[in-house]
Amino acid sequence: MKRSSFEWLLRALTIGSWTWLLFSRHEHPTQSLCLIKNLSGYPCPACGTTRSVLLILDGHFWQSSLLNPLGWFALVGLSLTTLFLLIDWLMSLRTTEALFFRMEEVFKAKPLLQVFFLLCIILNWIWNIQKQL
Amino acid sequence: MEIDKVNQYLMANAKYFNSRDVMLIRDTLLAADDSKLLPLMSTEFKDPTIMLIISILAGQLGVDRFLLGEVGMGVLKLLTCGGLGIWAIVDWFLIMDKTKDYNNQRIQQALMR
Numbered sequence: 131m132k133r134s135s136f137e138w139l140l141r142a143l144t145i146g147s148w149t150w151l152l153f154s155r156h157e158h159p160t161q162s163l164c165l166i167k168n169l170s171g172y173p174c175p176a177c178g179t180t181r182s183v184l185l186i187l188d189g190h191f192w193q194s195s196l197l198n199p200l201g202w203f204a205l206v207g208l209s210l211t212t213l214f215l216l217i218d219w220l221m222s223l224r225t226t227e228a229l230f231f232r233m234e235e236v237f238k239a240k241p242l243l244q245v246f247f248l249l250c251i252i253l254n255w256i257w258n259i260q261k262q263l
Numbered sequence: 264m265e266i267d268k269v270n271q272y273l274m275a276n277a278k279y280f281n282s283r284d285v286m287l288i289r290d291t292l293l294a295a296d297d298s299k300l301l302p303l304m305s306t307e308f309k310d311p312t313i314m315l316i317i318s319i320l321a322g323q324l325g326v327d328r329f330l331l332g333e334v335g336m337g338v339l340k341l342l343t344c345g346g347l348g349i350w351a352i353v354d355w356f357l358i359m360d361k362t363k364d365y366n367n368q369r370i371q372q373a374l375m376r
Contacts, residue, residue, distance in 0.1 A: 163348045164345075165352075174324065179344065204342060204343075
């Protein structure tokens with residue numbers, strides 16, 4: 131069964147994210163990988179997500195939400211994606227891809243949802259800059 | 264369509280398409296009738312060079328993918344910090360080709376309208 135490039139990208143992202151999480155948990159890197167932060171000095175909307183996920187894994191739920199609420203979405207999203215990819219791989223299905231594009235269609239069809247998402251990201255970004263993540 | 268019109272159109276817009284697609288587009292345009300001229304003229308294309316600049320400047324926020332209509336990929340890129348920065352850099356090299364493919368889709372849609 132020929133896999134699409136999308137599935138390979140998702141696999142690479144998932145494996146990369148888990149590797150990065152494991153690496154961060156054990157090595158505690160001080161240097162950020164974020165291009166925006168390294169170039170401009172200001173955090174991007176997703177800055178602090180790794181630290182936030184690590185705090186969740188350590189049981190510090192409230193501190194994690196204060197650091198960057200995106201950590202919750204990242205952890206749930208990553209776990210679900212891993213689960214779906216594993217099921218797809220074991221049962222030779224393509225549910226992840228189908229589900230992703232279905233969600234994309236729904237998102238595209240709802241302008242209010244897009245505005246709400248954008249607003250949340252911008253507010254979170256402003257908060258990130260305030261916190262100097 | 265007349266060959267002169269098609270050649271003129273392609274000369275003005277060739278930079279928006281992959282060179283491998285230009286011949287196919289030319290054949291499709293030659294086979295199309297004149298009623299397709301208006302939808303064709305009103306179709307706007309994304310400039311690959313502009314997209315490259317956007318990708319370099321705001322690729323990590325997924326803006327380049329959003330502009331190409333790949334909202335899901337854009338969200339994924341935004342939330343993963345540009346795929347830990349790696350995806351953002353890979354996209355600097357892919358985005359021009361992707362933009363040209365997107366333009367090709369747009370012209371095919373315009374011709375089918």
